[in-house]
Amino acid sequence: MDNNFNISFLLGGLITGLSVGALCLSTCSCLLLPLFLSKRQNLLKSFFVFLNFSCGRFLAYVTFGVIIGWLGSKISLLPWFNWIIPSSYLIAALLLLSYINKSSHACALEKKSNKKSVPFLLGITTGLNFCPPFVLAATVTIQTKSALWGGLYFFAFFLGTSVYLFPLIFAGALTRWGFWRKIGRTAGIIVGFAYIFFALLNFHSLLYSKKSIDAETIAGPAYKNLNLVDTRKLNVDSHGYAGKTPVIIAVDDSGVISNVFLLENNESKYVVEPVSKWLEQWENNSMDFLLENVESVDGVSGATMTTDSLRKNLHAAANRFLALKNKSDNQLRTANHGLRITYRFARTVIPFIILFTIAVLVAKISRLQKLWLQFCLWILAVAILGFYRTTFFSIEQVSLLIHGNFPPISNLSWYVVFFMTIISPLFFGRAYCKYVCPFGAATEICYRVIPGNLQLPKSVIKYLRYTKYILLFTVIILMVVFSKIPADKFEPFHSIFTRNQTKIYFMFGLSVLIVSCFIKRFWCNFFCVDGALFEIISRFNKKIPTDETQINDKYI
Secondary structure, eight states: OOGGGHHHHHHHHHHHHHHSHHHHHHHHHHHHHHHHHSSOOOHHHHHHHHHHHHHHHHHHHHHHHHHHHHHGGGGGGSTTGGGHHHHHHHHHHHHHHHHHHHHTSHHHHTOHHHHHHHHHHHHHHHHTSOOHHHHHHHHHHHTTOOHHHHHHHHHHHHHHHHHHHGGGGGGGGGGGSHHHHHHHHHHHHHHHHHHHHHHHHHHHHHHOOOOOOOHHHHHOGGGTTSEEEEGGGTTOOOOOSSSOOOEEEEEOTTSBEEEEEEOOOOSOHHHHHHHHHHHHTTTTSBHHHHHHHTTTSOOOTTOHHHHHHHHHHHHHHHHHHHHHTTOOOOHHHHHHHHHHHHHHHHHHHHHHHHHHHHHHHHHHOGGGOOHHHHHHHHHHIIIIIIIISOOOOOHHHHHHHHTTOOOOTTOHHHHHHHHHHHHHHHHHTTHIIIIIOHHHHHHHHHHHHSSOOBOOOHHHHHHHTTHHHHHHHHHHHHHHHOSOOOGGGGSSHHHHHSSSOOHHHHHHHHHHHHHHTTBTTHHHHHTOHHHHHHHHHHTTSTTSOOOGGGGGGGOO
């Protein structure tokens, strides 16, 4: 590099850091603020936390600057390069959650080595997080092809961005009030689990990528003279239970439907078969007939979300075809469609929210913990959330998110059930598992109604309880490695509350219910992957007991 430009080059790094520091603040503050607010500390201690964090971040910045300056543009071609981002997400999440969890125990505060090393290590992982400012600096550094100037440019960039992070030190003064410490811990826990999710999502995207097949190839030569409407190209805002359910409609010039092809999706094969038969009813009918009746025709029992998603796809495909034929006056149909979506949302979410709210009150207020009230909740959960609306949390929802199959925001009921359930252990303990989960409620009713209860020895419980954690981590690994796994088959819920299941799967769910008649919450306590996930989250709640002598209190 020409020496005449040395100073201007370094000033460029500093100015770049100052210009994009606000973006850097939005990225780093979500990790740094929980370090300040998770426990009580004065300004001096907050300063040392910031210093350790900055040292780690400085080391990562300069090291990466040296490497990227030395390798130049070749670094992006290295096989391990793309794995840096998800790895840094995962390490940062584990460090942050570990720091917050230990900060809630007095004995952990005495371990000064842990208290100092975690902010430093978090600084390193944050420094390797490819946020937009970091990528911008890396783009300039690649052109230097010099290890020395690459490190110096990132040093200047570090100074510029640190100006925005330094004021966060004063947030530590808020920790004298317990309210702010609680907010800091909660925010840190949410950020930690969000980072774990992003890491798994990125790992999966690196291991698997989907290939799209054109409509002509799918339909085959028999339909080459027909119009093929592919809903994948229409950006239809619809999701079934396990993701998008695109279709291709083969229709002639007069508007008569010849065939409806259900494309690749993540729905259970036991749902796909009856749904495919449901699609056959539209063959040899006109597009106008489809538009008039697609919302009123009965769906497939036990596959409500899948059927609703297909309705939207068919509706969009028909509108697209008729629009091309100058018949696009469908405003009234669209308005009616929106009203039906709102009605379905209310019918699904309102019963869930009401039962969940009552369950939280019963769990938190000792005077309400009456057996008759608990039985009412269990019966309603089984009847409404189990058989009537089939609304409950499932590990399959986690699988959808890891695979990048995000339901559209119009499917608000999916998000309400998912987030209310998964966040509730932080604030309300295991209220969902105790009273709202329809399968857990069914096992509880069986256990209390049928005499002849058995009590497992504590020595058996001590080791058997780890089974659900092994199953949970196994399922997560399978989700990351494979593009499609039957995650719902790791839990018996669907075998009881969802129709069109195999006899073997139904017998599996029925056998779990029978065993639960004699061993309290047999599945929930030892094999439920959902319960394992909730228990991990609930460990960050200070009220969760950790003493081995209280082992039975951990169970529902």
